[in-house]
Amino acid sequence: MPSRTKTVLIWIVTFFIMLIICMPGLWIILSAFRTNGEILTKPAIWIPQNLTLDNFRAIFGFGENVVGIPVASYFRNSLVISITSTALALLIGMTGGYAFARYSFPGKKPAFLWLMLSRTVPGIALSLPIFIIWSRLGIIDTKFGVILVFTAINVPFTVWLTEGFFRQVPNDLNEAAQIDGCTRWQAFWKIEFPLAKSGIASAGIFAFLTSWNEYALASQLTRSTDSKTLPVGLMDFTAQFTIDWAGMCAMAVIIIIPALILTFLVQKHLIAGLTFGGVKG
Amino acid sequence: MATVTLKDVVKRYGAVEVVHGINLDIAHNEFVVLVGPSGCGKSTTLRMIAGLEEISDGDILIGDQVVNQLPPRKRNISMVFQNYALYPHMTVSENLGFSLKIASRSKEEIEAAVQDAADILGLDELLERTPAELSGGQRQRVAMGRAIVRHPDVFLFDEPLSNLDAKLRTQMRVEIKKLHAKVKTTIVYVTHDQVEAMTLADRIVIMKDGHIVQIGTPLEVFERPVDTFVAGFIGSPPMNLIDGTIKNDTVVFSDGRSVPVPPDFSGKVVDGRRVVFGFRADVLMPKGHTLAESGVLHDLDLTIDLAEPLGSESILLSSFGGKDIQARMHNPRPVKGGEVLSCELHLEKCHLFDAETGQSLRG
Numbered sequence: 337m338p339s340r341t342k343t344v345l346i347w348i349v350t351f352f353i354m355l356i357i358c359m360p361g362l363w364i365i366l367s368a369f370r371t372n373g374e375i376l377t378k379p380a381i382w383i384p385q386n387l388t389l390d391n392f393r394a395i396f397g398f399g400e401n402v403v404g405i406p407v408a409s410y411f412r413n414s415l416v417i418s419i420t421s422t423a424l425a426l427l428i429g430m431t432g433g434y435a436f437a438r439y440s441f442p443g444k445k446p447a448f449l450w451l452m453l454s455r456t457v458p459g460i461a462l463s464l465p466i467f468i469i470w471s472r473l474g475i476i477d478t479k480f481g482v483i484l485v486f487t488a489i490n491v492p493f494t495v496w497l498t499e500g501f502f503r504q505v506p507n508d509l510n511e512a513a514q515i516d517g518c519t520r521w522q523a524f525w526k527i528e529f530p531l532a533k534s535g536i537a538s539a540g541i542f543a544f545l546t547s548w549n550e551y552a553l554a555s556q557l558t559r560s561t562d563s564k565t566l567p568v569g570l571m572d573f574t575a576q577f578t579i580d581w582a583g584m585c586a587m588a589v590i591i592i593i594p595a596l597i598l599t600f601l602v603q604k605h606l607i608a609g610l611t612f613g614g615v616k617g
Numbered sequence: 618m619a620t621v622t623l624k625d626v627v628k629r630y631g632a633v634e635v636v637h638g639i640n641l642d643i644a645h646n647e648f649v650v651l652v653g654p655s656g657c658g659k660s661t662t663l664r665m666i667a668g669l670e671e672i673s674d675g676d677i678l679i680g681d682q683v684v685n686q687l688p689p690r691k692r693n694i695s696m697v698f699q700n701y702a703l704y705p706h707m708t709v710s711e712n713l714g715f716s717l718k719i720a721s722r723s724k725e726e727i728e729a730a731v732q733d734a735a736d737i738l739g740l741d742e743l744l745e746r747t748p749a750e751l752s753g754g755q756r757q758r759v760a761m762g763r764a765i766v767r768h769p770d771v772f773l774f775d776e777p778l779s780n781l782d783a784k785l786r787t788q789m790r791v792e793i794k795k796l797h798a799k800v801k802t803t804i805v806y807v808t809h810d811q812v813e814a815m816t817l818a819d820r821i822v823i824m825k826d827g828h829i830v831q832i833g834t835p836l837e838v839f840e841r842p843v844d845t846f847v848a849g850f851i852g853s854p855p856m857n858l859i860d861g862t863i864k865n866d867t868v869v870f871s872d873g874r875s876v877p878v879p880p881d882f883s884g885k886v887v888d889g890r891r892v893v894f895g896f897r898a899d900v901l902m903p904k905g906h907t908l909a910e911s912g913v914l915h916d917l918d919l920t921i922d923l924a925e926p927l928g929s930e931s932i933l934l935s936s937f938g939g940k941d942i943q944a945r946m947h948n949p950r951p952v953k954g955g956e957v958l959s960c961e962l963h964l965e966k967c968h969l970f971d972a973e974t975g976q977s978l979r980g
Contacts, residue, residue, distance in 0.1 A: 508702035511669050514689045515696045516716035516763070526719075530706050 364592075367585035368392070375581045391586035407587060409561045410569035415594075417479055417565060418547040421486035425543045428487070429494025430536055434524065436495065437502035438510070448499075451492045459489060463556045470557060477559040485553055490543040497542070501535025502528060537602050548595055566591045619680055619770035619803045620645050621666060627674035628661050628827075636661055637827045638675065648797050648804045652814040653824035654850070660775055662824070663807045667773050668692050679770060695764035696773040699780060701756045703748040709759050710735075710744040716767045734762040737799060738792075754785045758792070765800055774806040778813065790816055811851050815839070823847050840966075845975040848895050848968065856895045859938035860972060863890045868969070870894075870938030876915050879967040882978055891972035898932060900963040901944040908947055913964040919944065924952040933958070 367375050369387040395407050435441075436448055466485060467476065475481035505528050513523035529536070551567040558564045566587065573584040621643040628636035636658040643649045651659040664670040666677060668689035676683050684692050695716075703712050713734055714727040722730075735741050738758045748756055757777060764772055774793070778786045794817055797804055808814055814821050815835045823830045823838060823846075831843045842848035848856040861868040863886045867875040876894065878886060886892060901917070902908075917937070924946070925932040931949035935942055944960060952958070969978045 506700060506702065508698045508700050509704060511667075511689075512696070512698060512702035512763075513704075513715075514669070515667060515694060516767075517690045517719040519688070519690065522719065527704055 361592075364585045364588050367582060368589045370582060372580060372582040375585075391582045392590075394583060395586055395590070405569060405572045405583075405587075406561045407566075407569065407590070410564055410566045411590070413479060413558075413561075413563055414548060414565040414567075414591075417482050417486060418544050420479075421483045421490060421547045422540055422543040424483070424487040425490035425494050426536065426540050429491045429539060429543075430498050432491070432495040433498030433500075434502050434528070436499045438507070448495075451495055454492050459550075460552045463553055466553070467556050476557060477563050479563050482554055482557055482563060482565070485557065486547040486550060489550070489553075490546055493546075494539040494543055497539040498532065498535050501532040505531045541599060541602050544598060545595055548591070620678070621771055621803060621805060622678040623662070623666075623675070624678070625675035626662070626665060626672055626677060628658070628665060628670065629673040634673075635827050636665075639824075639827075639829050641822060641829065641832070643803060643805060646801050646803055648806065648817060648819045649822060650806045650808060650814040650818035650820075651822045651824060652808055652811055652850075653830075654809060656826075657824040658827040659807045659809075659824050663773055663775055663805060666771070666805060667694055667696050693767075693770045694773055695767055695769040695771075696775065697757075697760045697764050697777045699776040701748070701760040701780075703756055703759055703763070705748050708745050708747055709740060709751070709762075712748070712759055713740075713744075713762050713766050715763070720767075730766045734766045737765065737796070738762045753781050754789060757781065757789055761793070761796060765796070768800075768802075770803065772800075772802050772804045774804065774808075776808055777806075778808070779810070786813075793817060812853065815851070821851075823850065841977070841979065842895075842968070843977050845893055845895065845970045848970070852897055854898050854932060854943045856897050856968070857901075857937075857940070857942040858970070859894045859940045859942070861892055861894050861938060863888055863892060868892060868894045872937075872939045874938055876917070876962060876967075877964060879964045879969065880913055881965065882969045885978050885980055886969060892978065893970040893972055893975070894938070895968035895970060896962065896966065898943040898945040900966040901942070901960055903933070903944070903946050903958040903960050906946045906948055906950075907961055912966075915962045915964050917960045917962055919958050919960050921952050921954065921956050921958055923954055924949070926951075 366384055368391055369389070370384050371388060371390070374381055374385060395405065432451075436444065470476045470481050473481075475484070509527050509531070510523045513527045514520065518526060549567060550565075551570075554565050555568045555571070558568055570584055570587055570591075573580040573587070621641075623639055623641040625638045625640060626636060627634060627638050639658075639662065641649075651662060653659050661670060665672050666679075668684065668687060672685055677685055679692055679694070704715065707715065710731055713731045717727045717730055731744070735744060738761060740755075740758060740762055743751060743755055743759070748759070751759065760777070777793070778789050781789060790813060793806075797817075806813075806817060818835055820832060821835055821838050822832050825846055831838055831847050833841070838847060838851050842851065842856070845858055849858060859870055861870045861875075863869075863878065864875075865888065866878050866883060868878060869875045901919075903919075919933070919935040919937060921933050921935050922941075923934040925934070926949055929947070929949075931946040931952065933944040933946055933952065935944060946952070970976060971978055
């Protein structure tokens with residue numbers, strides 16, 4: 337086969353695979369700008385006839401059809417819960433990861449293994465016990481309760497990811513810093529932390545996205561506008577007899593945008609191999 | 618006065634003792650090299666001096682101060698690591714000035730000190746580069762620069778040249794020696810390379826299995842090794858060591874050949890004693906290819922197995938007393954395998970060791 341034909345064929349195959357992967361996302365974005373009627377038409381209209389911003393206007397309370405959903409509150413809840421649980425998970429996970437990478441202590445291996453095994457338990461399996469305990473503690477339907485759960489979900493993965501990055505930073509650097517006059521904490525903060533920065537940033541993105549997108553547990557633990565997150569809020573578009581698909585898609589787009597922006601921003605800092613050259617190379 | 622004193626220093630990891638109560642006095646401005654095979658405890662000893670390893674027993678003093686409990690930052694020491702341990706996210710200049718920055722010195726002071734170190738080590742053009750942009754030798758120089766900017770009481774070097782190629786190693790060895798002459802500071806240097814130890818040290822400390830075997834100047838340990846371990850470890854090629862038995866003031870070997878007991882040892886051994894006879898390649902030379910030296914000579918005929926020409930000399934491989942041995946030929950001529958050469962052995966430079974303990978019988 338001539339190489340030109342081969343290239344064209346590869347492009348076509350790649351295009352179709354990409355189309356399949358991107359289709360759901362594209363469909364949501366397209367639907368966010370269409371009317372409910374057009375979305376529900378059978379046979380489906382693939383190419384939108386007229387695009388509209390009405391769905392977004394409705395969500396934010398402008399225009400003729402106002403949706404009675406407190407999106408702003410949900411957005412605020414999501415932001416508070418995701419940012420706080422990410423910060424906590426990073427703080428706990430990073431110090432844990434550092435301890436696992438640098439110190440030896442009794443029970444280190446089993447502890448690490450158990451931490452990882454906790455990831456194998458499906459979150460939803462824990463929802464009932466968490467629900468009962470949280471309701472007894474009186475933290476059901478509070479942001480605090482959700483933050484606690486999301487932090488617990490994120491810590492094991494953060495420990496695992498940062499441990500790997502800290503282990504890549506040669507211990508010699510920490511020792512050199514201590515000899516150069518640093519305390520253990522200064523050596524961590526001035527030398528090891530900047531070098532493991534990319535790993536910590538990745539862990540942060542993962543933790544944030546997990547919290548931002550989580551639906552199953554949040555839907556069990558939240559009830560009111562005080563604590564409901566955006567993904568949970570999506571269900572507000574389903575009424576007894578109708579589903580406002582257009583509104584739901586518009587809100588889904590709103591959910592996607594901050595996550596997308598964050599990923600792009602932090603992506604710059606995900607420079608691998610920063611430690612290269614400090615030691616023998 | 619930056620002396621370093623080790624008093625009965627012990628290091629244990631759990632139940633395993635790796636350094637067994639060593640004693641060492643290092644004088645002000647002295648260059649001491651700890652040398653020994655892998656696992657002999659030399660690096661652990663250095664790390665204990667640095668404060669990177671806790672000591673299990675005994676005392677370490679820097680100057681008059683016991684530093685057992687002091688963290689590394691309070692010992693006023695600098696260390697050059699085997700892997701250089703340069704901070705990869707900082708430029709050379711930031712690497713050099715890091716310790717002063719931590720000590721909250723003024724910007725001008727830091728700049729002056731960095732410039733000073735850069736001048737001494739020829740790092741001027743590299744100051745704005747990062748470690749990744751440097752060659753091995755340059756990184757090594759930056760690591761040394763980082764050590765000297767603080768004017769520490771003691772320099773510690775942990776096998777600093779072992780990652781460099783042979784040529785660069787020779788070059789850096791000279792630079793370290795020059796550096797010591799310039800900065801005049803107490804240096805404790807760890808290496809497994811006996812050539813480095815011989816060329817750099819004021820005194821060599823030879824370690825084995827967590828014990829100090831011998832302490833002495835390079836010439837002392839070369840000429841008067843206390844046991845067969847030191848005799849085999851120091852010097853290149855290593856000392857020839859042959860098992861034998863004393864009989865009528867001669868050492869008789871397993872193949873029936875014999876040599877007289879060296880003059881330094883006569884009267885110190887009795888008939889029937891099993892010994893190890895030791896001599897360096899330099900003291901066994903073919904006639905006509907020796908250095909003009911007088912002394913107590915013993916004639917030997919050697920069948921040469923192989924000659925290794927090194928230019929100005931050749932190393933001759935042969936067997937004697939049931940062992941493979943090496944002799945040295947100055948102003949060499951081509952030697953064929955199987956050729957028999959008449960050689961001279963300088964008896965006064967030969968050694969006798971106890972066959973059981975390996976200790977020198979010099980007394």
